Amino acid sequence: MTKDYYKILDITELSSQDEIKTAYRHLARKWHPDVAGNSPDVIARFKDINEAYQILSDRTKKADYDTARRFYSYASGAKKSDFKTTGTEKKKSEKTGEDKRGFSFNWEEFIAKKYRETQFKKEKKVKTPKRGEDVYSDIEISIFEAMSGTSKVINMLQTHICPNCSGRKFVNGAQCSFCKGKGETSTYKRFNVKIPAGIKDKSKIRLSGEGDKGLYGGANGDLYLTIHIREPKNYKTDGLNILKTLPITPYEAVLGANISVPTMKGNVSLKIAPNTQNGQKIRLSGCGIVQNNRVGDMIVTVEIQIPKTMTNEEISLYKRLQEISSTSVRED
Numbered sequence: 001m002t003k004d005y006y007k008i009l010d011i012t013e014l015s016s017q018d019e020i021k022t023a024y025r026h027l028a029r030k031w032h033p034d035v036a037g038n039s040p041d042v043i044a045r046f047k048d049i050n051e052a053y054q055i056l057s058d059r060t061k062k063a064d065y066d067t068a069r070r071f072y073s074y075a076s077g078a079k080k081s082d083f084k085t086t087g088t089e090k091k092k093s094e095k096t097g098e099d100k101r102g103f104s105f106n107w108e109e110f111i112a113k114k115y116r117e118t119q120f121k122k123e124k125k126v127k128t129p130k131r132g133e134d135v136y137s138d139i140e141i142s143i144f145e146a147m148s149g150t151s152k153v154i155n156m157l158q159t160h161i162c163p164n165c166s167g168r169k170f171v172n173g174a175q176c177s178f179c180k181g182k183g184e185t186s187t188y189k190r191f192n193v194k195i196p197a198g199i200k201d202k203s204k205i206r207l208s209g210e211g212d213k214g215l216y217g218g219a220n221g222d223l224y225l226t227i228h229i230r231e232p233k234n235y236k237t238d239g240l241n242i243l244k245t246l247p248i249t250p251y252e253a254v255l256g257a258n259i260s261v262p263t264m265k266g267n268v269s270l271k272i273a274p275n276t277q278n279g280q281k282i283r284l285s286g287c288g289i290v291q292n293n294r295v296g297d298m299i300v301t302v303e304i305q306i307p308k309t310m311t312n313e314e315i316s317l318y319k320r321l322q323e324i325s326s327t328s329v330r331e332d
């Protein structure tokens, strides 16, 4: 340990950066050779004050110095009064290479060694290949798509190392204009995802290597797509057949109608014949589930529903129907 910078600036290890600065300014003024004279002692002391400030005002250097200082105190059993405070004493210890207790410690060498170790670790870290992160997303499909199999186009946002600055964020000292200093770029990639027939709800499809990019030669992550099968409304399945309940109004049942019904083959116009009864079944051939070159039908069950709200005019028309009705649906 060559010098006690705390003693030189007349402060302690607990002094704040502001206190260090104030102490330095005060002493630098007091011991300036223009003020205190040009003697070798004054010049040496002025140099020490500046040196002390350079180390203690830099957080990293201060932390390393503190470590070295404590180590020295411990190893040598030195008391605070044993630390040298002036350049003249420094000369003495430099000559012998050891202090008066016969213990030598060069903290500058200690810091330099520590710095080299940190740099080595940093470089080592940079070169280690890093596998890209896995990415997770979801795909929603209908029960028919799940049973028949389908393909879905999805767009995934992918992040890459900026090709312009190679992730360094700066080019020739200026912020990279391509990635605006982010070091990475994001683009959408289109995937045509094949979903096999008979896929179960919550199952995952893995697209190998389509996750985040690996670093320093590391492999890419994977993309996992979780399948969500939409809860079917008014549909059931029976083997390859799709069973559907179709609500119709009383007048559609009486007069007949053409109603558009969504099926595996797209919308199909379903003909309701006049005088259709409640519960009557209509078969739409070839509109069921397709599996292994076989195809089922859609079976539509008609359900006559009374509208929940009706206008006074509608109700009065029903009253009129009641008055003029000639037949009964009951046999007796």
Ligand SMILES: [Zn+2]
Pocket: 162, 163, 164, 165, 166, 167, 168, 169, 170, 176, 177, 178, 179, 180, 181, 182, 183, 184
């Ligand atoms: Zn860039």
